[in-house]
Amino acid sequence: MKIYTDSDFFRRASFPLFIDQYTIGKGEKIPSHSHSFHELMYVLEGDASHEMMGVVYQLKPGDLFVLEPGMGHSFQGTDQETKVYNVMFQRECLHHELSRLSEIPEFMKFFYLAPFLRMTSSFYPYTNVAGTSRMQLEAKLQTMEQEHKHRKPGFELLLRTQLIEMFVLVSRDLMQVQEAERDQSQQNQDWINLVVAMLKQQYTQPLQLKQFSRMCGMSPSSFAQKFKRFTGRSFLSYKQELQLQEACRLLHKTEKTILEVAQEAGYDDLSYFYRIFRKKMGMPPVQYRKKRVDE
16 A cells, blocks of 8 residues: 655645645546545545545535545545545644634544544545535635635635634534534443543544543543543543653663653643653653663
């Protein structure tokens, strides 16, 4: 399976964002491939087949989805052309904006939780945008395509802005749909399972209990109680344990500085990292590294 990397699409490593419009020809087969970056795909017209994780889906106009790095997928054209927009980007390009967007439960589900929901048989991987929202979304994609093509001064800022506005628009659209179709029978246990799976992948991100509680449709206190009952630990304790495990691995397996280790493990405050590490491990990070080296 071919793996596309940053150098295949991004002109500059300092601005990892790319957009183009692609036409899947009649009967064209695009072999299975994956990417080292996120890919947002929007279907303008057509009905090509899209395969992910061994399941084949029929695309339709208005379908929108985000694929995480490493997700293999392929396409098969039908008897008509299928036109799509592809937006490739690294999450670091939108680090601060994504942190703010994560306060919106619908965005959390669309962007962060989808990889785990794909593991369930009942999950449909696309959001279909319709009506006024579709017109607005297509206008933003068209603007992004032109800005990326002509690359006039300030185009990077405009591309970021349009992409963030798209995420907000989609989140609001999802909110309306989910308010109309909310299924009250969703089991709390299923949500906690998904949250635990998500935490194991995203524990270095600035995700908080209140964000997960909103996403699950629970009050913070109810979510905290259910999380502790299921895992045996509080949300904060569980997240910290994952972060400290990563910090210990980096201290033992790499030569990164203590500051780099702290940041990669999800700690922005170095003094707080020192305090938590000493409290949990019984020694400061430098001593822990030396001890592991001497073993």
